[in-house]
Each structure stands twice: as structure tokens, then as C-alpha cells.
Amino acid sequence: MNRLITKIKDNKVGLLMSFFVLFSLIIIGIYAIKHFGTQYAAEKIQQQLESSGLTPFVHYQGIHFNPFTLTPSLEDVSFGLESAPWLKFARISFNHYPIKYPSLDVDFWIKESSASSLSRDTSRWMRAVGIETLLGKGSFVSEIERNTSSEQFTAASNLVLNIKDVGRVSFSSQINLLDTNLSMTELRTDLLASVALGQPEAIFIIHGDNVEISNLDIRYQDAGMMKYLWPNTPTTQTDKSALLSKLQISSQDLGLAQAYSVESKHIADTVLAFLQSSTSLNLALSPSSPISLKEISLMAGDNNLYQASKMTLSTTP
Structure with a gap:
């Protein structure tokens, strides 16, 4: 009887040790995926910023990598001049990056920001619509397809934006790039740079002949802005x-x-x-x-x- 009891105890100890080893390996594996995933994402994101020339306009404090979904997020991001950005984000999460790049699928959260902490253009807009603090969230999905016959790119994009005390805007469009030498990355870069410099109309001058619009739909639901105006x-x-x-x-x-x-x-x-x-x-x-x-x-x-x-x-x- 004693021998049987001892054997059962030994089996339980062995089983517990096996569970402990397995659990430890899982934890180590998750940590390794997160560590190396963060390094890989940081390198790729920095490469994209440098190759596109956006380094002076995009600033972030850190990168979070989700080891379960294998997707990165930029933490505490600002767009525009570092001293007076036109917009601040608490987080920008890439849902598919970098597997589907240059197609994008991101969720973002606008960081609570006072008018005095943002650029003059953003501050002027905030005061015009009667808000002192900017806060919101949204998503952006852009699917890029290549026309094999013409080698041109087509982008179908959807943007949803909710801003506190302003409203909800949903935006969808389909555009074609007529210049085969122009990439969607370059177009986004030029658009972002022109907005960051306070000259969004520049995109019409730079790419007026190279970009055409097939359709455009915008819907706005008021949450206070119209009542103020x-x-x-x-x-x-x-x-x-x-x-x-x-x-x-x-x-x-x-x-x-x-x-x-x-x-x-x-x-x-x-x-x-x-x-x-x-x-x-x-x-x-x-x-x-x-x-x-x-x-x-x-x-x-x-x-x-x-x-x-x-x-x-x-x-x-």
C-alpha cells in the first residue's frame, strides 16, 4: 500500500513538473515573440518613415507588439511639427501590418489635447467649432489593387472618425493612380506632409494629373458642432x-x-x-x-x- 501511495505521489509530482515546464516554455515563447516582434516592427516602421521622408513629421514614444495577433501599435504619436503637431494620438494599431502593406487597416485613438498644444491650423478649427479639447477615435482601411493590364494602382479607402462634441464622419472613396511611377505610399506621404505643413491644397498641384477619383461618399452626423455654429x-x-x-x-x-x-x-x-x-x-x-x-x-x-x-x-x- 505504501509503495502504491508513493508511486501515485511521484506521478503527481511528475505531472506537476511537466505542467510547470510547459507553462514556462509558453511564457518564454510569448516573451520571445513579443521581444523580437517589437524589434522587427520598429525596424520596418522606421525604414518606412525614412524612405518616405516623413521622419520630421511623425513622432512616437514607443511600440507595443501583440504576441497573440502578431500586430504592432505605435504609442503616443504626434503628426506635424514636434513643437506644435496638428494632431496627437494615444495609439495607432496596425491590424494587418506588415503582411498586407501597402494596404492598411488601422484603428486609432486621438489623444485628449487642448487647443494650445496643437498647431495654429488645428487650434483655429477647434475654436471655430466651439471645442477647447480634442478627443476621439476612428479607423482607416485602404485596399490596394493592381490592374495587370495597365499596371495602374486602384485604392478603395474607408475612414470612420468620431470626435467628441463634433460628430461622426464616415468617408469612402476609390481613386486611381495614373502614373505607374507613383506609388500609393508616395501619395500618402505627400498628402500627410502637405497637411502637416498646413497646405493640404498642395496635393492638387503636386498630383493633379496623376490621381483620378471614381467615386466619393461622405456622411456626417452631428454631435454638437452644428448647434454651436x-x-x-x-x-x-x-x-x-x-x-x-x-x-x-x-x-x-x-x-x-x-x-x-x-x-x-x-x-x-x-x-x-x-x-x-x-x-x-x-x-x-x-x-x-x-x-x-x-x-x-x-x-x-x-x-x-x-x-x-x-x-x-x-x-x-
Whole structure:
């Protein structure tokens, strides 16, 4: 009996030791994956920043590597000049990097930032919409495909952005790169650099002939911004007429349509309906054939972008 009891105890001790060894190996394996994964991700991200020339505009404090999903995250990120970035992020998580690069699938969290800690352009926008602190989150997905017959790249992108006290914006587009020497990485780099320098319109000059848009859809749901911009929705016919007149003039200022034209009147009526009903405001651009950034710029210069690009503006409940 004693011998049997001793054997059982020995088996239990052996089993426990086996579990302990296995558990230790798993922990060591996870640590090794995290350690070497972090090193690999840091090298690749730094290479991309250096090759794209974005090192002066993208700053981050560290990299977190998830050993279970094998994906990295940038921690405490700022875009723009280091002393006055145009935007700060608490974290940017790459859901598929680097396997699907240059396609992107990222989630991001905008770090709570006061207007005084950001660039003048961002601070000016924050004050214009009535917020003192910027806070939000979002996601960005961009799928890149190559046309084997023309060797051109096509990008289908979706952006969802929620900003506290401002609203929710969803953006989807499909663009084509006409220049086979232009990569999607280079286009994103130039766009980011132009925004960081406070000149987003530069992208129309740099790549006006090389990029065309097949479709574009933008939806906005208000969460306080419109109430700040228009605290008192007009109720009398006189007030409505005054606001509609301002909105039609704004259409011309934006290059959408000539003031007091049929198109500008439709735009003004739609915006007023949006203000009165607190629904979603939807903007869609669906040209008969893809149009280049240069063509869009020329249409806006002629105050004819809304009609020429077959743009539509509508509201939904």
C-alpha cells in the first residue's frame, strides 16, 4: 500500500513538473515573440518613415507588439511639427501590418489635447467649432489593387472618425493612380506632409494629373458642432431667407456652384433641412467617368464642381 501511495505521489509530482515546464516554455515563447516582434516592427516602421521622408513629421514614444495577433501599435504619436503637431494620438494599431502593406487597416485613438498644444491650423478649427479639447477615435482601411493590364494602382479607402462634441464622419472613396511611377505610399506621404505643413491644397498641384477619383461618399452626423455654429435655427420666413442666402454665397465660395443658381439653392435647402431635423448629411460624387484632381480644381475654380462632377447632397433620418 505504501509503495502504491508513493508511486501515485511521484506521478503527481511528475505531472506537476511537466505542467510547470510547459507553462514556462509558453511564457518564454510569448516573451520571445513579443521581444523580437517589437524589434522587427520598429525596424520596418522606421525604414518606412525614412524612405518616405516623413521622419520630421511623425513622432512616437514607443511600440507595443501583440504576441497573440502578431500586430504592432505605435504609442503616443504626434503628426506635424514636434513643437506644435496638428494632431496627437494615444495609439495607432496596425491590424494587418506588415503582411498586407501597402494596404492598411488601422484603428486609432486621438489623444485628449487642448487647443494650445496643437498647431495654429488645428487650434483655429477647434475654436471655430466651439471645442477647447480634442478627443476621439476612428479607423482607416485602404485596399490596394493592381490592374495587370495597365499596371495602374486602384485604392478603395474607408475612414470612420468620431470626435467628441463634433460628430461622426464616415468617408469612402476609390481613386486611381495614373502614373505607374507613383506609388500609393508616395501619395500618402505627400498628402500627410502637405497637411502637416498646413497646405493640404498642395496635393492638387503636386498630383493633379496623376490621381483620378471614381467615386466619393461622405456622411456626417452631428454631435454638437452644428448647434454651436447655428445656435438658433431660423423659424421665421425672414430668418430662413437670410440663412439660405448666406448658404448660397458659401456654395460659390467653396467652388460648388454660382450663388443663387439652381444648384446653390438645392445645396442651401438641403443644409437647412439638415439643421432643422438633426439628421445625417450625405455628400456623394459619382462622375460618369473618373475625374482627375486637376479637373476637380478647375471645376471648383469655375464654381461648377457640384454639377460638373455629378455631385449630390442629401439628408437621411
